[in-house]
Amino acid sequence: MVSQSAIEDFRTQLRGVLFVREDAEYNMAREVWNRLVDRHPRLIVRCAGPADVASAVRFAREHQLEVAVRGGGHHFAGHAVCDDGLVIDLSPMKGIRIDPIKHRAYAQPGLTWADFDHETQAWALACTGPIVSMTGLPGFTLGGGIGWLHRKCGLACDNLLSADVVTADGNLLRADADNNPDLLWALRGGGGNYGVVTLMEYQLHPIGPQVLAGLVYFPLDQFAALVDFYRAYIADAPDELIACLFLRRAPPHPAIPEDSQGQPVVAVGFCYCGAIAEGEPWAKRLREFREPLACLIRPIPYAEWQRSLDPRWGNGFYNDWRSHYLNDLTPDCVDIFAQFIERLRSPWSDVKIFHLGGAVSRIPEEATAFGNRKARFAVVVQARWEHSEDTAENLAWACDLLKSLTPFATGGVYSNFIGAEEGDRVPSAYGTVNYQRLREIKTRLDPTNFFRLNANIPPFTPNG
Ligand SMILES: Cc1cc2nc3c(=O)[nH]c(=O)nc-3n(C[C@H](O)[C@H](O)[C@H](O)COP(=O)(O)OP(=O)(O)OC[C@H]3O[C@@H](n4cnc5c(N)ncnc54)[C@H](O)[C@@H]3O)c2cc1C
Numbered sequence: 001m002v003s004q005s006a007i008e009d010f011r012t013q014l015r016g017v018l019f020v021r022e023d024a025e026y027n028m029a030r031e032v033w034n035r036l037v038d039r040h041p042r043l044i045v046r047c048a049g050p051a052d053v054a055s056a057v058r059f060a061r062e063h064q065l066e067v068a069v070r071g072g073g074h075h076f077a078g079h080a081v082c083d084d085g086l087v088i089d090l091s092p093m094k095g096i097r098i099d100p101i102k103h104r105a106y107a108q109p110g111l112t113w114a115d116f117d118h119e120t121q122a123w124a125l126a127c128t129g130p131i132v133s134m135t136g137l138p139g140f141t142l143g144g145g146i147g148w149l150h151r152k153c154g155l156a157c158d159n160l161l162s163a164d165v166v167t168a169d170g171n172l173l174r175a176d177a178d179n180n181p182d183l184l185w186a187l188r189g190g191g192g193n194y195g196v197v198t199l200m201e202y203q204l205h206p207i208g209p210q211v212l213a214g215l216v217y218f219p220l221d222q223f224a225a226l227v228d229f230y231r232a233y234i235a236d237a238p239d240e241l242i243a244c245l246f247l248r249r250a251p252p253h254p255a256i257p258e259d260s261q262g263q264p265v266v267a268v269g270f271c272y273c274g275a276i277a278e279g280e281p282w283a284k285r286l287r288e289f290r291e292p293l294a295c296l297i298r299p300i301p302y303a304e305w306q307r308s309l310d311p312r313w314g315n316g317f318y319n320d321w322r323s324h325y326l327n328d329l330t331p332d333c334v335d336i337f338a339q340f341i342e343r344l345r346s347p348w349s350d351v352k353i354f355h356l357g358g359a360v361s362r363i364p365e366e367a368t369a370f371g372n373r374k375a376r377f378a379v380v381v382q383a384r385w386e387h388s389e390d391t392a393e394n395l396a397w398a399c400d401l402l403k404s405l406t407p408f409a410t411g412g413v414y415s416n417f418i419g420a421e422e423g424d425r426v427p428s429a430y431g432t433v434n435y436q437r438l439r440e441i442k443t444r445l446d447p448t449n450f451f452r453l454n455a456n457i458p459p460f461t462p463n464g
Pocket residue numbers: 033068069070071072073074075076078079080090109129130131132135136137138139140141142143144145146147191192193195196197198313416453454455
């Protein structure tokens with residue numbers, strides 16, 4: 001129990017704002033992206049800067065409060081909010097500075113990728129963000145970071161050059177190549193296990209401002225033929241090209257024939273981030289594979305492309321995600337995907353098959369904490385629905401699909417796609433060697449597992 005006077009004293013140590021349950025803003029402040037997560041923290045600190053973060057960590061430690069750290073609040077497992085404890089909310093920390101000479105961004109953790117792209121694209125620079133723009137920077141980056149640019153630029157975490165971190169004892173550390181290099185290694189994929197990151201330095205890359213990108217829709221009955229074509233197509237794809245597969249019901253898009261809207265489809269998410277003219281032959285090959293229902297590929301500003309899927313993915317929906325890596329899209333896998341998409345009732349759900357390789361797979365497995373670099377595809381089953389009475393049906397759809405795919409999967413998983421109750425899968429996000437090193441660093445920096453609301457890497461206990 002925290003006394004009122006302790007709370008009032010804590011308030012005086014902050015430059016930011018402290019919410020308690022009685023505050024009018026409290027309910028809005030505890031909301032996260034996934035409506036399935038409905039938790040009631042005791043306190044929410046909206047931090048104005050690193051000093052507030054350090055005060056919050058020390059206060060929580062002193063009063064034995066569980067801590068949730070909130071970047072964008074978009075992890076579907078809802079790690080960014082807790083019951084009864086204290087939420088360290090970084091959303092007001094939106095500072096960013098670009099060094100256009102060194103191609104660096106110095107970014108605070110309250111930024112979304114839309115904010116980041118807005119500033120970096122002003123210099124025609126970018127770093128790998130997700131395939132939407134509304135998620136937070138820190139959770140995405142610390143967990144890995146797959147998007148439209150990872151084959152060319154590496155994962156977001158590969159581009160993390162340094163970070164300022166408030167550790168479990170409430171101290172501030174710099175992690176870079178010269179200072180605490182082990183911590184920097186762990187932050188490149190090890191998630192929120194090591195402290196609260198208050199500043200991230202990113203390597204930027206010349207991108208755009210225009211890329212050649214868009215979705216190409218085919219009816220689901222072309223899926224098997226498309227996969228045959230696609231395996232050869234991506235085999236010799238340059239790093240500039242990413243072609244993901246999205247399986248879902250066709251949206252009511254004006255370019256899609258009316259009688260196909262609502263029907264099961266497969267869409268190729270195409271993005272060529274190099275010179276437009278060099279991407280054209282790749283777009284042409286895809287368009288000419290078969291007559292598509294709609295081909296929306298066009299030159300488009302990179303930041304606009306990043307935002308283009310946002311309208312489907314706003315707050316207020318129930319969500320459950322399940323994930324595997326696959327090395328091949330075998331006919332058995334194709335059948336399973338097709339059966340489950342035929343069965344799918346929610347127009348909001350989909351399955352995404354991310355196309356990996358390129359720069360991601362060229363970085364040695366042990367150079368960063370992030371594991372499974374050689375996997376060819378990351379699959380994420382995204383069940384999403386509007387009404388609570390549909391929860392059981394949607395959860396079953398996602399779980400059954402994951403189970404059916406398991407015999408074909410690599411056994412690894414991506415930490416940004418691990419559910420709250422899938423803690424036993426965390427080691428497989430890293431592989432044996434990286435996981436052992438992550439645990440050693442955790443034991444050194446956070447021996448009591450103070451930061452445990454995450455894809456948790458527990459410290460060693462005296463018994464191992
Ligand atoms: C609509 C949507 C689309 C997505 N698309 C992609 C995609 O294309 N590619 C991809 O790789 N992922 C994607 N994701 C997953 C995304 O990477 C994760 O949800 C990620 O956690 C979002 O970051 P966040 O800051 O919003 O997370 P939060 O929910 O705020 O936090 C997630 C985890 O990170 C920790 N954390 C947050 N901030 C900090 C910090 N400053 N310091 C230390 N730990 C911190 C939290 O404690 C928590 O454990 C998508 C998610 C959504 C909702």
